[in-house]
Each structure stands twice: as structure tokens, then as C-alpha cells.
Amino acid sequence: MITVYCIIVIFFICSAGHAKYLPKNSEICQQVLGNELLSEISSYKNVKEEIFKYVTEGNFKGKTYNELAKFVDKFGARPSGSEILEDSIDYMIQLTRDEGINDISTEELEVPHWxxxxxxxxxxxxxxxxxxxxxxxxxxxxxxxxxxxxxxxxxxxxxxxxxxxxxxxxxxxxxxxxxxxxxxxxxxxxxxxxxxxxxxxxxxxxxxxxxxxxxxxxxxxxxxxxxxxxxxxxxxxxxxxxxxxxxxxxxxxxxxxxxxxxxYDTKISRNTIIDLKGIEKPEKLVIVSGHIDSWDVGQGAMDDGGGLFISWAAPVILKNMNLRPKRTIRSIFWTAEELGLIGAYAYEEKHRNESSNINFIMESDEGTFAPLGLAVAGNQEARCIIGEILNLFTSVNASTLVEDDSPGSDINIIIQTGVPGASLHNANERYFWFHHTAGDTMNVEDLKELDLCAAFWTAVAYIIADLSVDIPRYIK
Amino acid sequence: MITVYCIIVIFFICSAGHAKYLPKNSEICQQVLGNELLSEISSYKNVKEEIFKYVTEGNFKGKTYNELAKFVDKFGARPSGSEILEDSIDYMIQLTRDEGINDISTEELEVPHWxxxxxxxxxxxxxxxxxxxxxxxxxxxxxxxxxxxxxxxxxxxxxxxxxxxxxxxxxxxxxxxxxxxxxxxxxxxxxxxxxxxxxxxxxxxxxxxxxxxxxxxxxxxxxxxxxxxxxxxxxxxxxxxxxxxxxxxxxxxxxxxxxxxxxYDTKISRNTIIDLKGIEKPEKLVIVSGHIDSWDVGQGAMDDGGGLFISWAAPVILKNMNLRPKRTIRSIFWTAEELGLIGAYAYEEKHRNESSNINFIMESDEGTFAPLGLAVAGNQEARCIIGEILNLFTSVNASTLVEDDSPGSDINIIIQTGVPGASLHNANERYFWFHHTAGDTMNVEDLKELDLCAAFWTAVAYIIADLSVDIPRYIK
Missing domain, CATH: 3.50.30.30 (Glucose Oxidase; domain 1)
Structure with missing residues (x-):
């Protein structure tokens, strides 16, 4: 098992180096996207702006940063198999309930405890x-x-x-x-x-x-x-x-x-699943995610506290704003990512027979610095639709689509089965300076950048979940 | 005694924030510098270029970095009062003798040993x-x-x-x-x-x-x-x-x-003095300096290994190139700077009655990144002369004169008695990232930048030491 993880991880990481930027308004996309879909996507401009306003200027302003700070200050590092990690999972569940969201489940699995x-x-x-x-x-x-x-x-x-x-x-x-x-x-x-x-x-x-x-x-x-x-x-x-x-x-x-x-031994941990049920196609999922475990040094604020909290924020923001998309927004807090994507492997195995319901899967695990766009896996048609959605974010400089066949860490396991997905593309030039060190703390995070990431993440997930069309898996 | 150090240190550091850049070709300087002196200064263009060629392309290329690396790798940190510091002083004396320079003396003093x-x-x-x-x-x-x-x-x-x-x-x-x-x-x-x-x-x-x-x-x-x-x-x-x-x-x-x-107790340490005797006015001194002690963490490569080695290099380069200026080039390796400029206080006291012989005093103790010019203390006339010399370094982007009434660390003690002087102005934006940490190592240093600093430092010292006029102490 362990060898298999490793090979997949290496593949993902190496291939990330070969990501390409999709040319805007490419001829292929103009053919793929009909006027109706173009017009539908552009109609989300207002809702996107409302989400940004609520998160960066309204009642949610600073909340992602402040909740993340309270969380990492309370628990510190949250290594796989530790009691602290389990306590932090319980805390996140309660934090979500406190926001009035109760469609929460956990799935147990065995994790390494080094x-x-x-x-x-x-x-x-x-x-x-x-x-x-x-x-x-x-x-x-x-x-x-x-x-x-x-x-x-x-x-x-x-x-x-x-x-x-x-x-x-x-x-x-x-x-x-x-x-x-x-x-x-x-x-x-x-x-x-x-x-x-x-x-x-x-x-x-x-x-x-x-x-x-x-x-x-x-x-x-x-x-x-x-x-x-x-x-x-x-x-x-x-x-x-x-x-x-x-x-x-x-x-x-x-x-x-x-x-x-x-x-070294093993313990039981949990993936956490939070659903904001869709109003038309509740069985269809748009997944936003980050991992809750961290290395045992620092606070795990960057890796992956930021990704965890913008993914926690997405259903909370939509619920607070009374925005209910057609499909379900599922927020997943993966466990035991750091020792080999253990939580993600367990989820993929457990949910394999419902995999066709995953419309799109997203993860943020490479920093939550200023958002720039998405690194997208999927066929050309999928990338054209996502690219057109990203055009809505030009004014906040987050409209770049990076072509990446293996984005994310945990989600790559599901993406390799043919599901389209994306990871957050952000201004993370300094990410590896702090990665897996005692310096992975709140000092790396920025309140305004986290607000922008939370707003971007939420708006993208909402639009994808609410579109009249599914994100296609194969070229038509 | 200790209180006195502290007040002076605070004064120096605070005032450094108010440094100003001298406008080039100011009217005042045009009045101060006659045609003869302007012409004399511009005549040093060739020798400056020869020095840069020898240090950055010729036999001395890489030598400052490589000798610094051997030194800090051998001794590591060199805290005040330690045997390691004394061994490192002996090493520098031998390294200088190996270059055929034997006019070396040391002056003992009591230093803190914490x-x-x-x-x-x-x-x-x-x-x-x-x-x-x-x-x-x-x-x-x-x-x-x-x-x-x-x-x-x-x-x-x-x-x-x-x-x-x-x-x-x-x-x-x-x-x-x-x-x-x-x-x-x-x-x-x-x-x-x-x-x-x-x-x-x-x-x-x-x-x-x-x-x-x-x-x-x-x-x-x-x-x-x-x-x-x-x-x-x-x-x-x-x-x-x-x-x-x-x-x-x-x-x-x-x-x-x-x-x-x-x-905490005290030990005996030494300032080290290396002279390249001037051929016309050997009693007149142009001093280049850095401190040899460091904090007890890291390697003291940046603070102040770089300053130490470019000041070691200046007489060595001039001797190797058979360049003998009119005045003496004195290289000083200050001891026990970090615990309160102890070596510099002792030197000033011991040499107070010969102070009028110090024509100009220089120290590099704020990094040896890419050289940009000098931070200069002195009256307006002195700054005009130094500014005109710096104009020779426009092609290597090292012609900036920063007006600073308290440049350097050790040398500021002597500058406050009225002696004109300067510290190396360099691209040290990241200096305080590494300052007094375990990260002050050779990884902060760059071979090419050290070559540029050594060439600049040597050429500036040579020209000042060889000019027909002294650097004035008071407005005429």
C-alpha cells in the first residue's frame, strides 16, 4: 500500500511542473461554448460580486483569518494519529454546527501514528x-x-x-x-x-x-x-x-x-464531510476540500490550515447569504494527508460506486496567498467552461487557468479516476520556504488574502454547483 | 562603562534612520572641488578598472568568498572571549603573512566572555x-x-x-x-x-x-x-x-x-592591525575594517565575516598589484564588537593622541551584498570629495553617497571625535533576516557580490589614500 501512495505522489508532484496556461478565448473554447452557456456564465457576475462584498467588506470580513488563528493557536500542530488531531476535528464540527449547518458526517479509518x-x-x-x-x-x-x-x-x-x-x-x-x-x-x-x-x-x-x-x-x-x-x-x-x-x-x-x-503504530481518525444540500440535484456534488492534519512542527496554518478554512467557509458563507445552488456543496476535511493521502484513499474506496456523482472536486493545499485562479484537470470542454467562469474574476486578478493534469494532493486520487477538478492557484512563491517547518504558523497568513481566497473559492464552487450543465468528463 | 556604550550605540543606530542621499553635482560641491582636484580624481579611473579586473576576472576572482568560507567553516562562531576567537585571530595573521604582508601587530585588551x-x-x-x-x-x-x-x-x-x-x-x-x-x-x-x-x-x-x-x-x-x-x-x-x-x-x-x-567573566583578546605602508606619508592612515568576533550562533559569515574579509583583502590586493598609495592603508580586525564595541573603544583610547593622522576610516558591518556606494560622515567638503570619487563607480552601480553622521559600528567611536569616515552601503535589504541568528552562514554570501565589494572597498581606499589632498575635517 505504502509504495503505491508514494508512486502516485511522485507522479503528481512531478507532473505539476509541466502545467500550462490555457490561452484565453481560444478558438477551441469558442466552439465548445455556445452563446447560451456563455450568457448563463456571465449572468453570475452579480452573485460573484455579492459574495466578494460579503466576505471582504461585510460581516464575514476577517472571519476566515480569525477563526483559523483561534483554531491553530488552540491546537497547534495536528499530526496524523494524535489525540490533538481528533480534538481539532471535533472542534471543527462544533464550529460548523455553531454556524447552523448540521449536515455533517465523519468516516473512520486507520491512520499512521508516527x-x-x-x-x-x-x-x-x-x-x-x-x-x-x-x-x-x-x-x-x-x-x-x-x-x-x-x-x-x-x-x-x-x-x-x-x-x-x-x-x-x-x-x-x-x-x-x-x-x-x-x-x-x-x-x-x-x-x-x-x-x-x-x-x-x-x-x-x-x-x-x-x-x-x-x-x-x-x-x-x-x-x-x-x-x-x-x-x-x-x-x-x-x-x-x-x-x-x-x-x-x-x-x-x-x-x-x-x-x-x-x-510508530496506527490509530483511528476521521474524514469530515459537511454538506450544503443542492436544491435541484442534491445527489450531485461539487467538493471543496483541504486537509486537517499537519506535520508535528509549527501550527499547520499554511499546510493546510488555510485550505481547510476556506473550504469550511464556502458552505458557511453560502448558508449565511441564503445562496443555495442546484447541486450539493460538499466540504471535506481530509485526515492524514501528510503521511500518504490516507484519508483521501479511504474516501475514494468507500465512495467509489457514487463517483459519477462528483461533478467537480477542488482542494486548496498549496497556500492561501492572493488567489490567481485555478489549476484545472479535465478535458478540453471542462477547461473551457472553468476558464469562462474564471473570466468573471478578472477584476480581482484571479482569472488564470493553469492546465494541470494532477492538481491538488488528496483530490488527485479521485481526479485520476476521471473526475474533473482543480486546486487553488495562488501567489505562493514563498510556499516552500515555510513548508513542513516550525515556521508554518499564522505569520505566513494574511487576513486580506484569506478573505480573497475564501470569496473566490466560495464563488467558484457556487457557480459550478449552480450551472445548468455538468462539468463534462469526456470530449463529446 | 557599560552604560556609556549603550547610549552611544542607541544614538548611532537611531540616527542611521535619518541618512540622506547627497544630490549629485550639487552646486556646493562644484564650488568646493576645483578643476585640478576634479581632474586628479578622474585620473584614477584606470587604476579603479585595473583593480576591478584583477578582483572580478583575474587571479583574485572568487578568493574573498573562498577564503571566507574556509575561515568560517573551520572556526564557526567566534564569540568574544572564546579560545576559538583567539585561534581565528592567529589564523588571519598567518593568512596575511602567507600573502607576503608582515607589518602586523596586535593590541591586547580585556573583553567580556559571556x-x-x-x-x-x-x-x-x-x-x-x-x-x-x-x-x-x-x-x-x-x-x-x-x-x-x-x-x-x-x-x-x-x-x-x-x-x-x-x-x-x-x-x-x-x-x-x-x-x-x-x-x-x-x-x-x-x-x-x-x-x-x-x-x-x-x-x-x-x-x-x-x-x-x-x-x-x-x-x-x-x-x-x-x-x-x-x-x-x-x-x-x-x-x-x-x-x-x-x-x-x-x-x-x-x-x-x-x-x-x-x-560571565572576562578574557584577554586582541585587535589586529595590518599596515600597507604609504610611500609618501606613511604616518597618515586610511583605515579599512570589520570585526572578527561574532555571535555564538551561525558562522558569523555575514556579521561580520564579509566585512572582515574585504578589509583583509584590500592591502593584499594592493600588494599583489604593486599599488602603493601615498598614505598607509591600515586594515583593522576589531575584536568584541558584539558585546559593546569593546575593541574599538580600546583602540580609540590607545591611539587618541595620533588621531589627527587618521585621514579616513571605513568599516563594513552591514553586509557585503552588491555594493552600492558609501554612507559617509564628514563635513560638506569631505562629502564632496568622496562623492566625486564615488562617481568613478557609476558603471558598477556603486556611486551612491548616503549622508550618515554615524556610519559603521566600531568606527563610529572614532568618527564621533571628528574623523571623517564611511561604511559600505550595499544591497542589504535582507540583512536583518539573518542578523544574529543560526542562519548567518555562507549561504547568505555570494561569490560575485563579495568580489565586487572587495574590489570597490580596495579601490576606494586606494584612491583616498593616494589623493594629493587630505580628506578635510572642518569647513574651510
């Missing part, structure tokens, strides 16, 4: 220095006295493969790939331990997957292949990686002592 | 959370079990002053001033403990003095007033400060346990 213990790395040679680290998800512990060994540095897997086992055996492998894109670089975090263990390494370290650092280690998921010895694995900072590489390249022997402890 | 021990802050209420911190220089220790108390938050000293002692007594004061400029904000780090102790607080915490953070605490100096109880004091991150303030503003009782230990 708990970080003490983690210390000390450089012993050529001089004594503390090396900041964050163990990677599922990493095994070291012996109590730690692992003391020489470091060997590789900038890619090809160089590791080309090196004789005897040169690696008994050493600590450090991967120092320069950051290019997340998709290209994260494979060293995901697969580094297994690849190093195959060569007899005692532990594997990886340069944190980020373009920028203030000595900030970035944790994240990794998986062990079944047959290979499980070795301890952690991310260290750009700064310490580059220091070790410079020493190593000067011919110095670098010796580290790595002490890491952790525990 | 050593950070274990530091842990735990938020106990409203929930348990680790709070990252860095104790401030000279902070006393807490009792072994720490100080457990409620937090009271102040955004400025006025609000602290206006609060009855009974509301503060027995509590932990947290200052959360929003970052505006370093000069305006740093007073809460420098004076926060004393002000809080006057009101009976048990400890004082301050929001790190930075506009940006990835959960990064920033250490720095502070001083206790003689008659006030010395209370433990530390900086915490923007993120944790803002979390505590939000909780506090919601009416929650925030309780912290602060455990800090440290030791």
Missing part, C-alpha cells in the same frame, strides 16, 4: 558542531548511543548508484541536490533512505527541500521499500548540508553522531 | 508548547527549576510605564514591538530587561528584532543598569511572540517556564 522523539545530530569531525534536523515521517530510531560514522555526499541517485558498495557501506549518506522544483528535488527525501540502505549505508540525510532557509530544517514523508533494511533518515538545513559538502570537497573527513528516536 | 548554557522555554498554559529562544548577551541565569510565571505583554515602554507595579510584579514581561527599523525597534532588546526589572518583573522577553522569520530567534546585546535587579532576558521568535499576544488579547492566561543558564 511520533517524533529526541533528535540530535552532532558533527564530531573536523570540529564539534550541533546539526539541526527534523527526522522524516516513519523514520526508525537509532540505537540509544546513536550512529557514529563518516559522511559520504551525493548530489543525485546516479552518483550513488555508480559508487561501489564498499565505499558506502557503514557510512552516513548525505544527499545534497540543489533545489530546482519541489517535484524534481523531493524524490531524495521520499526515496533517499531506501536507496542508501541498498548500498549498505547506516543512515540517510537529505538537504531540506526548499529554495530558502534561515537554518530551517524541513520534515516530510518518506517510505521504506519492504525488503530493504530500514535506516534512520532526517532532513538537515541547507546551511549545514552546504557546510558539510564544502568540508567534504576539501578532503576533510566528516564524522557525525546521529541520535534519533520515534514510535 | 557563555550561553542550556536555554528552554515551555509554555505551560493555555497549552504545552516549546518556545524557541536565544538568551541575550550578558543575561543572567534563572534558578535551576526555572522561572514559572504569567506573561504580561507590552508593545512599547510607554505602556509598561503607565502600568501599576502591582500588575507587573512577579510576571514575565514580553515586549512585542512591531519591527519598523532596526534602530527604532532594537531599544526593546537593549533596555527591555532593565525597564521590566524596575517594575518588578521576573524576566523579560522580546520579539526578535527582524522583519522576517522562519521561526528564527535573534540574539543580541543588552545591558543592565547598575542599580536594578538583573533579570534573565531572551529573544523569542516573531511567530511565538505573535501567538502569545493573540492568546493574551483573547483573555487567556499565558504561563511560561523559563530555564536559562550562562556564565
Amino acid at each position: 511520533v517524533r522523539g529526541n533528535e540530535v545530530i552532532t558533527m564530531l569531525k573536523p570540529r564539534v558542531k550541533n546539526i539541526d534536523l527534523l527526522g522524516l515521517g516513519r523514520s526508525v530510531s537509532t540505537p540509544e548511543d546513536g550512529i557514529t560514522a563518516e559522511v559520504i555526499v551525493f548530489s543525485n541517485f546516479e552518483k550513488l548508484e555508480a559508487t561501489p558498495i564498499d565505499d558506502i557501506k557503514g557510512k552516513i549518506v548525505l544527499y545534497d541536490p540543489p533545489f530546482t522544483t519541489y517535484g524534481e528535488t523531493v524524490i531524495y527525501r521520499l526515496r533517499g533512505a531506501t536507496k542508501a540502505a541498498e548500498k549498505g549505508a547506516l543512515a540517510a540525510l537529505v538537504r531540506s527541500i526548499t529554495p530558502f532557509s534561515i537554518n530551517s530544517p524541513h520534515t516530510g514523508s518518506q517510505t521504506y521499500d519492504g525488503n530493504i533494511t530500514k535506516i534512520p533518515t532526517a532532513a538537515i538545513t541547507l546551511e549545514d548540508t552546504d557546510l558539510i559538502r564544502r568540508l567534504y570537497n576539501r578532503g576533510e573527513t566528516v564524522v557525525l553522531n546521529i541520535k534519533m528516536s520515534s514510535s | 557563555v550561553r548554557g542550556n536555554e528552554v522555554i515551555t509554555m505551560l498554559k493555555p497549552r504545552v508548547k516549546n518556545i524557541d529562544l536565544l538568551g541575550l548577551g550578558r543575561s543572567v541565569s534563572t534558578p535551576e527549576d526555572g522561572i514559572t510565571a504569567e506573561v504580561i505583554v507590552f508593545s512599547n515602554f510607554e505602556k509598561l510605564e503607565a502600568t501599576p507595579i502591582d500588575d507587573i510584579k512577579g510576571k514575565i514581561v514580553l515586549y512585542d514591538p512591531p519591527f519598523t527599523t532596526y534602530g527604532e525597534t532594537v531599544i526593546y532588546r537593549l533596555r527591555g530587561a532593565t525597564k521590566a526589572a524596575e517594575k518588578g518583573a521576573l524576566a523579560a522577553l522580546v520579539r526578535s528584532i527582524t522583519p522576517f522569520s522562519i521561526n528564527s530567534p535573534h540574539t543580541g546585546s543588552q545591558t543592565y543598569d547598575g542599580n536594578i535587579t538583573k533579570i534573565p532576558t531572551a529573544a523569542i521568535t516573531l511567530e511565538d511572540t505573535d501567538l502569545i499576544r493573540r492568546l493574551y488579547n483573547r483573555g487567556e492566561t499565558v504561563v511560561l517556564n523559563i530555564k536559562m543558564s550562562s556564565s
Whole structure:
């Protein structure tokens, strides 16, 4: 199971790099969209403006930010399998009930429960220095006295493969790939331990997957292949990686002592499902979503508190505004995303036979900075309709359609079954600076940007859910 | 003595905010500079270009960065009073001798030796959370079990002053001033403990003095007033400060346990003086300088490794190029800057009676990013001459003259006695992101920018040292 997750995740992340922007008013779209549909879509301009007014100037102004702050300040990090995560799920349910929405259900599933213990790395040679680290998800512990060994540095897997086992055996492998894109670089975090263990390494370290650092280690998921010895694995900072590489390249022997402890079992968690029932086709779903679990450092405000709260806000805003679309707006709070999209896999499996009812599925899990548009998966006709809807958001600079066959994280599992969907495209240039660090806190979030995201997310979902036509799955 | 340092430091930092840019080709300068001097200055164009060619394309290319990297990688942080600092001074002396420069002397002085021990802050209420911190220089220790108390938050000293002692007594004061400029904000780090102790607080915490953070605490100096109880004091991150303030503003009782230990005594350290003797007026000095000590976190690569190495490079480059100016180029590596400009005070006192020989004094201690020009203290005539010299650097975008009556850190002590001087004006918008953090490493430095800084620094010093006229101290 775990291997399967990993491959899909890698596929998603890599393919995200190849997203294209759909040319506006393309000839294809002019053919696909008849005058009637064009006219219908443009008729939503007023409702879109009402939603923006209510969220950015009216009673909802600042509410997304303030509720998110109260939530993350109360619970902090919400790792998969923790009691805190379950308490935070209960809190979100109550928060939703407090808004007068009671069509709420939860679905239980088994989730990984990896708990970080003490983690210390000390450089012993050529001089004594503390090396900041964050163990990677599922990493095994070291012996109590730690692992003391020489470091060997590789900038890619090809160089590791080309090196004789005897040169690696008994050493600590450090991967120092320069950051290019997340998709290209994260494979060293995901697969580094297994690849190093195959060569007899005692532990594997990886340069944190980020373009920028203030000595900030970035944790994240990794998986062990079944047959290979499980070795301890952690991310260290750009700064310490580059220091070790410079020493190593000067011919110095670098010796580290790595002490890491952790525990691993499974627990029961829940996906949370909130429905604002459609008035004409309640069985048809437009899903908005984010994940409620986070890494165990920081507050999980950016990853994915922002996505969680704009998806919580969508049905609340529509209910408060007495806007009931034809189809049902379903808000899902995925659980246990960080350790392998566990909640999303469970949902897809459980709801597979109703999958044809999903008209469109959306997730925000790449930041809630200023909204720019959507990254859309679907056939050409679907993208033309979504593109035309996005044209309504030109005045708020959120009309860009990025063609992306694998948008989102959790929702990509459902999208790969043929369901059209989208993730929030936003001004997230600094996203990976904070991603999976102790710096993922409310300080990354901005009240006005969250209002814009909530308004955009709600308006898009409403329009799609209310259109006379379904978002098509195949070219007609 | 300590109080005196502090007042001067505050003065310097605050006044830096009022620097002005000198209008180019001002009428005043046209009157001050006669045709002969204008022509003389413009004749240095060729030598300036030769220096840039040698440093950015020739044999010296990359040398400043690479030598800095070897230095900071070997020693790491070099705090005042440490053996590492003394070893690093010996290393710099040998590095200079290896370049064939032997006119080197050191001057001993007593310096503070404050050593950070274990530091842990735990938020106990409203929930348990680790709070990252860095104790401030000279902070006393807490009792072994720490100080457990409620937090009271102040955004400025006025609000602290206006609060009855009974509301503060027995509590932990947290200052959360929003970052505006370093000069305006740093007073809460420098004076926060004393002000809080006057009101009976048990400890004082301050929001790190930075506009940006990835959960990064920033250490720095502070001083206790003689008659006030010395209370433990530390900086915490923007993120944790803002979390505590939000909780506090919601009416929650925030309780912290602060455990800090440290030791404090004095040691002997040295200022290092390297002379490239002038051929006509060897007694006249143009001083280039940086400080060799650093805070005890990070590598001190930016603060002030870069300034140290471009000031080391200046005489080396001139010697290698067989360029001997009329006056002596003196390179000074100040010691113990971080705990109150201790080395610079000692130098000024020891050399007071030769002060009239200092023609111009320069320091780089605000980053060695792309050079933009100089921040210059001096009378109008002095600024006109320096401004005209800077016009030679238009092609490398380093011709800006910032009027600054208190440039630099160490050198400001001598400048306040009437000596004209300047600090490096550079593209240091991100300087305070890394300042006094574990992120002050080689990753902040850039090979090409360091080459440009070294070339600029050397060429400016050479031209000033070789001019037919002294830089004037008073309006004629």
C-alpha cells in the first residue's frame, strides 16, 4: 500500500511542473461554448460580486483569518494519529454546527501514528558542531548511543548508484541536490533512505527541500521499500548540508553522531464531510476540500490550515447569504494527508460506486496567498467552461487557468479516476520556504488574502454547483 | 562603562534612520572641488578598472568568498572571549603573512566572555508548547527549576510605564514591538530587561528584532543598569511572540517556564592591525575594517565575516598589484564588537593622541551584498570629495553617497571625535533576516557580490589614500 501512495505522489508532484496556461478565448473554447452557456456564465457576475462584498467588506470580513488563528493557536500542530488531531476535528464540527449547518458526517479509518522523539545530530569531525534536523515521517530510531560514522555526499541517485558498495557501506549518506522544483528535488527525501540502505549505508540525510532557509530544517514523508533494511533518515538545513559538502570537497573527513528516536503504530481518525444540500440535484456534488492534519512542527496554518478554512467557509458563507445552488456543496476535511493521502484513499474506496456523482472536486493545499485562479484537470470542454467562469474574476486578478493534469494532493486520487477538478492557484512563491517547518504558523497568513481566497473559492464552487450543465468528463 | 556604550550605540543606530542621499553635482560641491582636484580624481579611473579586473576576472576572482568560507567553516562562531576567537585571530595573521604582508601587530585588551548554557522555554498554559529562544548577551541565569510565571505583554515602554507595579510584579514581561527599523525597534532588546526589572518583573522577553522569520530567534546585546535587579532576558521568535499576544488579547492566561543558564567573566583578546605602508606619508592612515568576533550562533559569515574579509583583502590586493598609495592603508580586525564595541573603544583610547593622522576610516558591518556606494560622515567638503570619487563607480552601480553622521559600528567611536569616515552601503535589504541568528552562514554570501565589494572597498581606499589632498575635517 505504502509504495503505491508514494508512486502516485511522485507522479503528481512531478507532473505539476509541466502545467500550462490555457490561452484565453481560444478558438477551441469558442466552439465548445455556445452563446447560451456563455450568457448563463456571465449572468453570475452579480452573485460573484455579492459574495466578494460579503466576505471582504461585510460581516464575514476577517472571519476566515480569525477563526483559523483561534483554531491553530488552540491546537497547534495536528499530526496524523494524535489525540490533538481528533480534538481539532471535533472542534471543527462544533464550529460548523455553531454556524447552523448540521449536515455533517465523519468516516473512520486507520491512520499512521508516527511520533517524533529526541533528535540530535552532532558533527564530531573536523570540529564539534550541533546539526539541526527534523527526522522524516516513519523514520526508525537509532540505537540509544546513536550512529557514529563518516559522511559520504551525493548530489543525485546516479552518483550513488555508480559508487561501489564498499565505499558506502557503514557510512552516513548525505544527499545534497540543489533545489530546482519541489517535484524534481523531493524524490531524495521520499526515496533517499531506501536507496542508501541498498548500498549498505547506516543512515540517510537529505538537504531540506526548499529554495530558502534561515537554518530551517524541513520534515516530510518518506517510505521504506519492504525488503530493504530500514535506516534512520532526517532532513538537515541547507546551511549545514552546504557546510558539510564544502568540508567534504576539501578532503576533510566528516564524522557525525546521529541520535534519533520515534514510535510508530496506527490509530483511528476521521474524514469530515459537511454538506450544503443542492436544491435541484442534491445527489450531485461539487467538493471543496483541504486537509486537517499537519506535520508535528509549527501550527499547520499554511499546510493546510488555510485550505481547510476556506473550504469550511464556502458552505458557511453560502448558508449565511441564503445562496443555495442546484447541486450539493460538499466540504471535506481530509485526515492524514501528510503521511500518504490516507484519508483521501479511504474516501475514494468507500465512495467509489457514487463517483459519477462528483461533478467537480477542488482542494486548496498549496497556500492561501492572493488567489490567481485555478489549476484545472479535465478535458478540453471542462477547461473551457472553468476558464469562462474564471473570466468573471478578472477584476480581482484571479482569472488564470493553469492546465494541470494532477492538481491538488488528496483530490488527485479521485481526479485520476476521471473526475474533473482543480486546486487553488495562488501567489505562493514563498510556499516552500515555510513548508513542513516550525515556521508554518499564522505569520505566513494574511487576513486580506484569506478573505480573497475564501470569496473566490466560495464563488467558484457556487457557480459550478449552480450551472445548468455538468462539468463534462469526456470530449463529446 | 557599560552604560556609556549603550547610549552611544542607541544614538548611532537611531540616527542611521535619518541618512540622506547627497544630490549629485550639487552646486556646493562644484564650488568646493576645483578643476585640478576634479581632474586628479578622474585620473584614477584606470587604476579603479585595473583593480576591478584583477578582483572580478583575474587571479583574485572568487578568493574573498573562498577564503571566507574556509575561515568560517573551520572556526564557526567566534564569540568574544572564546579560545576559538583567539585561534581565528592567529589564523588571519598567518593568512596575511602567507600573502607576503608582515607589518602586523596586535593590541591586547580585556573583553567580556559571556557563555550561553542550556536555554528552554515551555509554555505551560493555555497549552504545552516549546518556545524557541536565544538568551541575550550578558543575561543572567534563572534558578535551576526555572522561572514559572504569567506573561504580561507590552508593545512599547510607554505602556509598561503607565502600568501599576502591582500588575507587573512577579510576571514575565514580553515586549512585542512591531519591527519598523532596526534602530527604532532594537531599544526593546537593549533596555527591555532593565525597564521590566524596575517594575518588578521576573524576566523579560522580546520579539526578535527582524522583519522576517522562519521561526528564527535573534540574539543580541543588552545591558543592565547598575542599580536594578538583573533579570534573565531572551529573544523569542516573531511567530511565538505573535501567538502569545493573540492568546493574551483573547483573555487567556499565558504561563511560561523559563530555564536559562550562562556564565560571565572576562578574557584577554586582541585587535589586529595590518599596515600597507604609504610611500609618501606613511604616518597618515586610511583605515579599512570589520570585526572578527561574532555571535555564538551561525558562522558569523555575514556579521561580520564579509566585512572582515574585504578589509583583509584590500592591502593584499594592493600588494599583489604593486599599488602603493601615498598614505598607509591600515586594515583593522576589531575584536568584541558584539558585546559593546569593546575593541574599538580600546583602540580609540590607545591611539587618541595620533588621531589627527587618521585621514579616513571605513568599516563594513552591514553586509557585503552588491555594493552600492558609501554612507559617509564628514563635513560638506569631505562629502564632496568622496562623492566625486564615488562617481568613478557609476558603471558598477556603486556611486551612491548616503549622508550618515554615524556610519559603521566600531568606527563610529572614532568618527564621533571628528574623523571623517564611511561604511559600505550595499544591497542589504535582507540583512536583518539573518542578523544574529543560526542562519548567518555562507549561504547568505555570494561569490560575485563579495568580489565586487572587495574590489570597490580596495579601490576606494586606494584612491583616498593616494589623493594629493587630505580628506578635510572642518569647513574651510
